[in-house]
Amino acid sequence: MRTSAIKDLKQQLSLYFVAGTMNCDSPEAFERILLQAIQGGVTAFQFREKGAKSLRGEKRLEIANRAKQICREHGVLFIVNDDLELMKSVDADGLHVGQKDGDLKTIREATKGKILGVSAHTLAEAEDAVSKGADYIGVGPIYQTASKEDAEEPVGVARIKEFLMNHINLPLVGIGGITIKNVSEVILAGADGAAVISALSGVDSPEEASRKMSKIIQSAKRDV
Numbered sequence: 001m002r003t004s005a006i007k008d009l010k011q012q013l014s015l016y017f018v019a020g021t022m023n024c025d026s027p028e029a030f031e032r033i034l035l036q037a038i039q040g041g042v043t044a045f046q047f048r049e050k051g052a053k054s055l056r057g058e059k060r061l062e063i064a065n066r067a068k069q070i071c072r073e074h075g076v077l078f079i080v081n082d083d084l085e086l087m088k089s090v091d092a093d094g095l096h097v098g099q100k101d102g103d104l105k106t107i108r109e110a111t112k113g114k115i116l117g118v119s120a121h122t123l124a125e126a127e128d129a130v131s132k133g134a135d136y137i138g139v140g141p142i143y144q145t146a147s148k149e150d151a152e153e154p155v156g157v158a159r160i161k162e163f164l165m166n167h168i169n170l171p172l173v174g175i176g177g178i179t180i181k182n183v184s185e186v187i188l189a190g191a192d193g194a195a196v197i198s199a200l201s202g203v204d205s206p207e208e209a210s211r212k213m214s215k216i217i218q219s220a221k222r223d224v
């Protein structure tokens with residue numbers, strides 16, 4: 001990726017909302033929450049329809065298309081979690097994969113021209129992601145999270161600093177247990193953005209939470 005494109009992506013990943021219908025009371029609530037979070041300042045969205053209560057088949061495709069539409073209408077990046085075929089079907093902007101989601105070289109080949117995000121828990125994983133052509137890295141869990149059953153142990157913001165000290169120059173997004181209270185710490189450690197599920201999907205006003213978080217992120221970015 002060109003330097004200017006990396007810079008743009010760093011800004012576009014500032015407040016990265018990750019969610020599926022199972023994080024909300026219903027598919028209708030999911031759409032409403034997504035729209036409100038975007039109106040508050042979300043800059044990127046990841047469609048993560050995963051686990052026990054997630055939608056399958058046609059319903060899954062339909063809701064993914066609606067989420068993409070909402071994102072497109074508001075200039076928000078639309079990324080699909082895990083599912084390469086779904087990413088292609090809805091013509092998303094990109095795909096996010098973790099360490100257990102398949103061979104990274106093959107996935108990179110299959111996502112040419114799209115944004116590829118890769119999760120890294122350790123420096124070795126981040127270096128591997130860089131060498132295989134990832135466009136950004138999701139670092140975490142930073143803090144304890146209740147939103148991912150098979151989450152690894154929290155790594156703290158020290159892991160973000162470690163990546164930067166070791167010249168990981170790709171956009172870095174912290175994820176896991178990030179809230180309005182601790183998001184500034186994540187950005188001040190050097191992350192370009194914060195990815196959140198419950199901080200925006202599990203609150204009374206996603207718009208207000210998103211607006212507050214977005215302000216904190218932009219002001220912390222000015223202080224880095």
Ligand SMILES: Cc1ncc(COP(=O)(O)OP(=O)(O)O)c(N)n1
Binds near residue numbers: 046098099117138
């Ligand atoms: C931005 C971002 N970072 C990390 C993850 C976690 O991905 P993964 O480890 O593959 O776990 P699942 O989300 O697939 O359960 C992510 N989704 N997004």
Ligand SMILES: Cc1ncsc1CCOP(=O)(O)O
Binds near residue numbers: 018140141146148
């Ligand atoms: C998908 C994912 N990957 C690492 S932690 C996590 C869950 C983040 O959810 P929350 O923001 O509610 O802690």
Ligand SMILES: [Mg+2]
Binds near residue numbers: 082097098101
């Ligand atoms: Mg995954």
